[in-house]
Amino acid sequence: MPRLEQFRRAYPEIDLRISTNNNRVEILREGLDMAIRFGNGGWTGHDAIPLMDAPLTPLCAPSLVSRLLHPTDLGQVTLLRSYRSAEWPGWFEAAGTPCPPVTGPVFDSSVALAELAASGAGAALLPVTMFESHIAQGRLAQPFGVTVSAGRYFLAWPSDRRVSPAMRVFSNWLSGKGAS
Template sequence: MTRPYLPLNALRAFEASARHLSFTRAADELNVTQAAVSHQVKLLEERLDVALFKRLPRGLMITSEGEALLPVMRDAFDRMANMLERLEGGKLREILNVGAVGTFAVGWLLPRLARFQAEHPLVEVRLSTHNNRIDQAIEGLDYTIRFGDGAWHGLEATRLFQAPLSALCAPHIANRLRTPADLMHHTLLRSYRENEWTRWFTAAGIAHPPARTHAIVFDSSLAMMEAAVQGAGVALAPPRMFARQLGCGEVMQPFPVHAALGSYWLTRLKSRTPSATMEAFQAWLLDEIFQAYGDEA
């Protein structure tokens, strides 16, 4: 069966009219006349032998056939637009979708990402942040940087570096602390992992930390650190990720005590064969880590 030839202008006119439910507003968007849009939609209906709209005195009502066609057209035009955006200077820009724990993204990756872009100018990194709970397949991510033990079902995990947790707080609180036990009299800020402070107190030599303390629980270490800067309590966070705040004196680390609860990992779906761009990003990331920490990562 010979398929009808469908002019691109007619498909575009239909898609715009369906979004606006108006030939007039579609014409304004496409910078043509209302009569031209109406003619193109009518041409498409004749080619398909189906009514896509019901013409009403005050606009349009899309038919069930039009509703079925609309998402296909939207997807097609979006894909064409994305591909055209990737064509730059006669070369095709590659897109790399990376999801990262917010703490890692802000505290470690962003200050270094310009170096990757300088080495790979035709790669567009699209960075999104998450709180360690994310479905990599659903989000369509090439890589995800997570914190944990490296055991995630269906994922290939490459260890980046360990990020031990330590007590961090505003200077006016740190100046009042003499021993780790003093922290039990302050509000303790932590993530959703309940045993973090218990592990830290144990590392500090306090054999029987209190079962319950005054605490505020956060789903983001970035928000937790902001609370610590404002004096809301003492945060338990990785100093490596908050070097800027420590360097400028916004927060202090009152005790050289750390609790190691996991590492940062670069993960990808085992079902996903890494592209050349993905391999380049991983190699760059591991080299940056080696330059920063050497064998101490």
């Protein structure tokens, strides 16, 4: 999102319509040309190019870090969770530590999880690459170096759709091939 103004200035003739949600986007039904999707990139009837890896790691308010000296210490704070229930158990497995009970509300938004974590409500498993600015600003901290892969972000479009010049420009720009 922070780079969209750069795109608008570089390509003022291309009119973007941005729709954000956390549901699986049905590109054709919603009248879209392309969508950014999270997963493995293997969606039937779609072509996709990888945009960015999104390894997950616990992020929390800096005020909680002093209490988190070992991954087992996460059992003492609320583990904020997404709708993907295997994430915390997968992270604890990668950390070589048994997973404590994970209870509480379930969220469908990494942004909401990040805001809750920044407020001190607990620790959230988040893609650190998406929240580097929060870490740099001191809003979030990464108490452990362990990460676990749950997928990556892709730009996807229907395989039978002709790729327009505007779609090609946006795709190249977003994937870094045309970013200035």
